[in-house]
Amino acid sequence: MSVEPLPLNEVLVTERELWQDGPPHETFRRMRAECPVHWTARISEYPDEAGYWSVTTADDVHAVSRDWETYSSHLGGVTAVTDAIMPLELVRAMFIAMDPPKHDRLKALFQRGFTPRRIAEHEPAIREITASVLDGLAGRETCDLVTDVAQPVVSRVIGSFMGVPSEEDATWARLMNAILGAGDPDISPEGTATVMQRDVPELFQRCQQLVAERRERPTDDLTSVLVNAEIDGERLEEHEIVMGFFLLVAAGNDSTKATYCSGMRALMEHPDQRDLLLADPSLVPSAVEESLRMFPAFAHFRRTATRDTELGGQTIGEGEKVVMWYVSSNRDETRYEDPDRFDVTRNPEHQAFGAGGRHFCLGTALARLELTILLEETLARYPAIELAGAPQYAESPFVNQLKTLPVRLKP
DSSP states (O other): OOOOOGGGGGGGTGGGGGBBTTSSSHHHHHHHHSSSEEEOOOOOOOOOOOOOOHHHHHHHHHHHOOTTTESSSSTTTTTSSTTTSSHHHHTTTSSGGTTTTTTHHHHHHHHHOHHHHHHTTTTHHHHHHHHHHHHHHTTSSEEEEEEEEEIIHHHHHHHHHHOOGGGHHHHHHHHHHHTTTTTOOSSSTHHHHHHIIIIIHHHHHHHHHHHHHHHOOOOSSHHHHHOOOEETTTOOOOHHHHHHHHHHHHHHHHHHHHHHHHHHHHHHHOOOHHHHHHHHHHHHHHHHHHHHHHHSSSEEEEEEEESOOEEEEEETTTTTTEEHHEEEEEETTTTTTTTTSSOOTTOOOSSSSSSSTTSSOHHHHHHHOEEEEOOHHHHHOOOEEEOSSEEEEEOOOSSSSSEEEEEOOOO
């Protein structure tokens, strides 16, 4: 017996049950067609939180992204839930949650470490890290691509940028997964409150210890850049350094891992597309862009209206939340033909790194390089790799990632 879908005005987009099997693409398809700027009245899991507007089309997401004077990153933070895991004052210490002019000055500091030239210099090291992790699978018939391949690769890559010793990779990965995946019964089984009371303080303690070491013995890593950075002649405050560190390690851990695993799943589920890559490895960069389009690592980011405005025929009030859904805009039928089809020859533009404007992702070049190397090296070793069980999504309306991806390697 088929169940009639809820009327759109009753849909609560961030309800966890909608996200158990990944993003609710059918719901977003209806919203784009019938109500592209949609009001959700409440967040059941957080009864003290106000409702929010969902922006679902590529054009509207682009408009919000580029208008920081109307849609602020600073006022209410960057996720649909304002005070979920970390207090707003800490979130605002990350440049991702700042508005100009401070955002521009702080981001410029980070950009020194992420120029295309500097990223290109890391290619041999990233390929060596990836090869070493894949070599560690020798003799195994099965593995989990999330925990056995993606996590150790991305942890070591971002750890090497930040100056984290390799023996601490697993600890940092555990902390980042617990905080960003809070609420998922497997990732944080003890609940959100425990994450806030235990994992966030441990993160701060470890950050502060590393910061203290860099103050005493500066190196050429990005943590040293943060410690010694000045804005308008003033050093960053301790919590700004710690949250800057958190932002880079969180993004470095989650984004590439998420898109690589979902992209590999798509290749295994569509062997004709995998065969295209095996026959012509020059298509790998195009496959990377298609994976980013279909499987952006973060489902949404949020802004807050600084004044009354209008978007998509809806009146948005000053102070109201405006949530940009990249998992929807990247499948906008007005931008992409047959948007739910995985096509490694498409080489699309997309909004996985944001939709332009000042908050366009700092680590774009690094993410693309990592994804290219991961796909190349995995397919070179395991051209007949196949699923060995049902993948599971993290239950989250924020991080769009698989938490398990069991595979049969078949070298």
